[in-house]
Amino acid sequence: MAKENQAEAVSCTDASGRRVSPAEREWQENVLKHALKRSPERQSVFTTSSGLPFEPLYTPADLPGFEYERELGDPGEFPFTRGAHATMYRGKPWTMRQFSGFGTPEETNQRLRYLLDQGQTGLSIAFDLPTLMGYDSDHPLAEGEVGKCGVAVSSLEDMETLLQGIPLESVSVSMTINSPAAILWAMYLAAAEKAGADWKRISGTLQNDILKEYIAQKEYIFPPSPSMRLVADTIAFAAREAPRWNPISISGYHIREAGSTAVQELAFTLRDGVEYVEWAQRAGLDVDDFAPRLSFFFNSHNDLFEEVAKFRAARKVWARVMRERFGAKNPRSWMCRFHVQTAGCSLTAQQPYNNVVRTAVQALAAVLGGAQSLHTNALDEAWALPTESAARLALRTQQVLAHESGLTEVADPLGGSYMVEKLTLETERACWKYFEQIDSLGGMVAAIEQGFPQKEIHDAAYAYQQAVERKERIVVGVNGFVSEEERPIETLTVSERAPAEQRRKLAELRKRRDDVRLRSTLQALGGAAASNANLMPYLLECVRSYATLGEMCGVLRQVFGTYKEPAFR
């Protein structure tokens, strides 16, 4: 307490230029100096993985002029640093939402129903690569990929099969789909309609974040402008027709996986968010009509405190952006609600059981950071899709944290830590700096076209790789503590039934459809794509006439063209 009072009264700087209290200065001179002579520090500099400095010690002097109300606020209050909701996990623990999908719609439907039988309340569907890229299962480029890293869905028929027996009005369904998100959502809406579910009552999330595809994950089809128009169309349609649906999950996860730092992940994601808000406004929407349904998705990596600071800064920056930059009035528009997934890129193929520990630390960071929902990765994912037992252990990791650790009893337990508050401020500051840079490039679409975020990420990824190779960063089991003999673990093999089964079903569907109706709905889609009309009603008509994903994307490819990224040098 004495120390705090002194810090308020007066402060000075130490040899490194850091602001310290007179008492700390005295401690440095009388105690630390002698201690360092006996045992010098291990490194000349200590930094987070994003290069933010770690001071040897944090004291009140590190937070000059820190105002609780301005920097933190209580949970559920602007700027939401301490949490999006007032009760946080005392009211309801985070949603444990494990991502799954593989093989045929029948196989994944069985898995989803099994998960619901096990008490899971939310679902999260992974689609295979042909679906993500807008190709039907019988397209030549789909060869070898059908059902491999997600479920294959080529038509309304597949979507109906996928969702069969799932109570759509009570279960929220998250769909990881981006470039063709509007089409898959139209299939979902049509399937819900046929099952008698009310669009006003269904809930779920589309990932639908195309900007991070250009930046990081690279599963794009169309150029940025028409892609952004598709996103704006889904946001507008959701606001009007499906008010409980989150039409977009603005994602930093993939940016981090591509090798960004924590600060880059945060800054690029939130700046993407700004871009979506601007495009939706340009489509004629009022910010408070859609902003409460914008959701976010972040990565959680190994550097515990940096991650916690990132999550806290995310809420704070977004709240300021929405209130100050966009003038949003509804407090729900200010709130950054987010899903977290532990870092897939931190998993090692070597000594895979170590991954359980990494994932636990990352999950801990997500919970300390106040995530709304969480996916924990399985230990074997540097080798293949997870086996059932590996996936179960990943879920158990969350359950141990939720039920045995005491983490859920207090909102923002690290709030007030000198270090965490300082890191949160520094993360926020670094994020605003990127905002300025991207604004000066003309916004995120322009920055992407100039390759700016891509280059920043690649440079960070390369620097990280070099640090690992020089052993400046130790990855246990990879460049340190290596075991000579490693026994391979058992991995999952996805059945090879999906491609033939999907081809057969598609051939039958193509024979059975009303071709006249099909042609007219596809033609109407083409016409609408060339105009400014919202495409959702047209896509719904195509879907109802059993147009396939590939056929609809084909029409849009004709009108919009396709994107090719600038050459990498």
Next chain:
Amino acid sequence: MSDRPIRVLVAKPGLDGHDRGAKIVARALRDAGMEVIYTGLRQTPEQIVNAAVQEDVDAIGISILSGAHNTLLPRICQMLREQGMDDVLVVVGGIIPHEDAHSLKQAGVAEIFQPGASTQSIVDFIRSHTRRTALGETASEAGGGPAR
């Protein structure tokens, strides 16, 4: 043989867009003095083999994380043989289960680098296994050029 640097095609078959590994390896090979041509994303086996022929490369480094390796990699190796380019070294990185490694090597893949492999180990492997090394050029002569 000429004293030109080792030429490597870094290729991304399959529909996935995960290019972090491919780009890091491409940059590391360049830093090690090799000439690197990167195909960009989502190349078919035909496109990859055509690029290898046109660029007259000594090695192809293939990055694949989509799970389609058992379909696409043997086809690339087969087409290389048909083009009389079976002396081109083929190395692979990505998410490749143990069970698949054996059949891929049978099909013509020289080495599989798992996540966590150092770029130095990839540089070393390519230097010591390309055809020109086999023809007498020593590993030390092959490297050391300026990075492009």
